[in-house]
Every structure is written in C-alpha cells, then in structure tokens.
Amino acid sequence: MARFEFYKYQGTGNDFVVVDNRSLKLDKTDKTIAQKLCNRKFGVGSDGLILIENHDEYDFEMIFFNPDGSQSMCGNGSRCAVKFAQFLGIIKGETTFLSTDGVHEATIEGDIVRLSMHDVAQSEINTFPEHFTINTGSPHYVIFASNIKNKDVKEEGASIRYNEEFAAEGINVNFVEKLSENKISVRTYERGVEDETLSCGTGVTACAIANVLHGGVSPVQIETLGGQLVVEFELDEGSARNVWLTGPAKNVFKGEIEL
Numbered sequence: 001m002a003r004f005e006f007y008k009y010q011g012t013g014n015d016f017v018v019v020d021n022r023s024l025k026l027d028k029t030d031k032t033i034a035q036k037l038c039n040r041k042f043g044v045g046s047d048g049l050i051l052i053e054n055h056d057e058y059d060f061e062m063i064f065f066n067p068d069g070s071q072s073m074c075g076n077g078s079r080c081a082v083k084f085a086q087f088l089g090i091i092k093g094e095t096t097f098l099s100t101d102g103v104h105e106a107t108i109e110g111d112i113v114r115l116s117m118h119d120v121a122q123s124e125i126n127t128f129p130e131h132f133t134i135n136t137g138s139p140h141y142v143i144f145a146s147n148i149k150n151k152d153v154k155e156e157g158a159s160i161r162y163n164e165e166f167a168a169e170g171i172n173v174n175f176v177e178k179l180s181e182n183k184i185s186v187r188t189y190e191r192g193v194e195d196e197t198l199s200c201g202t203g204v205t206a207c208a209i210a211n212v213l214h215g216g217v218s219p220v221q222i223e224t225l226g227g228q229l230v231v232e233f234e235l236d237e238g239s240a241r242n243v244w245l246t247g248p249a250k251n252v253f254k255g256e257i258e259l
C-alpha cells in the first residue's frame, strides 16, 4: 500500500479526482484504481479520475477514466485538467495538451476555461425523427423534451443506454429543453458513471449542435444542474467546425489516500 496526494476538481458540478502523475507513481493500465477512487462510499467519490502526465510534444497529457474504469473523452474533465496544470505551474494562461481523443487547446481567465473541441464531421451527426446521435469525442444520444426538470433521467437514460442498439458500447443520454433559439437546458445520463451527472461537457456540445440543427443559433448557452456552459461553433456543410466549450473549473479540496 502507498499513500499519495490527490486533488478534487469540479466543472459545473461534474466532479473529478485529479492526480499529478508526472512521476508515473500510479499505474495507468490498472483500471481498479479509478474504480476505487471514484467510489462514493469506499473511496473519494467522483464522476471520473484524471491523471496528468508529461508529454514530449505537448504541455501535458491528460488521462481520463470513468468510475467503472472505462476511458473516453471528457469535456468538463479536460477543462479541470487545464486548471490543475496551471496550478502545478506546467502552463500559464494558455495550453496545447493531449486528451483521450487527441490534441486540444485551451485558454484560462480566472476560473473560466475555454476548451477547443474537435470538429464534428457530418458522418458523426445522425438525425432521426425523434432524436440525434452525435459523437463529440464521446458518443451522445440527444432527445428534445419538455419539462425536463420532472424527468427520471436515471431510469429513462438507462433504458436507452442499455437497449439492444447501445448496450455493448454504451452511450450517454441527453435530455434537452429549448428555452430560446440560443438557450437550452440539459440533463445527462452518463455511461461509465451509470447515473445522471450534474453536467457533461461533450454532452452539452452535442446538444448545442442538435439545437442549431433544430433552428437555433450559435453561441448556445446551456443550463445544466451544476451551472452554465457556452458552446460556440460554425456549421459548414453539415459538419460542426471551430467548436469551443467554455465554463468554470474549480479546485474543491486536496487530500491523501492509501491504495
């Protein structure tokens, strides 16, 4: 057993255990570490684990795990990783770093982190009569609904995530309510957490794209249970380009745990 230091960060209530792993003390091939640390009863408790490591070409590498040990791109986690890298003195006000789906850029102003997301090609945006599926680094199911505050997101989200079509790979499920042409409210069920989270960065990015395809305009302001995010992009022949996700990322506490 070894003791090590961790930090807790949150980005609009999507919370993460973040570890400076530049010494490679934690073994990133061991999925049970994320399972233990993210557990809200037996560990620290979070929606994911983030390791920060050195990289030869970029400012740093961010390695993200869901609480079940699976890996995918995390928008809010990437914003928190940027804020943590600034705290560690690795970067100042801007950065180019490596995340799960490739290279990203970000700028920081106070607690606000503006993160570049990858272009979303037309082939990654599928429109169905009742819903969209959009891959923004992680796969998202987007469905417009009314009165989402009264929705049982865990139950309805799980029934979509575990249906025959998605059960094997999983999908994140986003319920979207249109408030105006550039304002939406979103609640998300996340795969890998297998529950509703207070916010999902790749999820709101997918919802903002769906909103513009639904007659809305960019930039899109998004209300989540954990706070406000903004997504801006241009639609170019069916693809979303120059995509940016902006919102707060904050340190919550620092601790030590034995593993």
Ligand SMILES: N[C@@H](CCC[C@H](N)C(=O)O)C(=O)O
Pocket (backbone or CB within 6 Å): 014, 047, 066, 070, 071, 072, 073, 074, 075, 076, 077, 138, 139, 172, 190, 191, 192, 193, 199, 200, 201, 202, 203
């Ligand atoms: N909370 C994240 C998404 C994390 C990954 C997701 N659970 C998946 O496995 O697809 C975000 O902010 O994007």
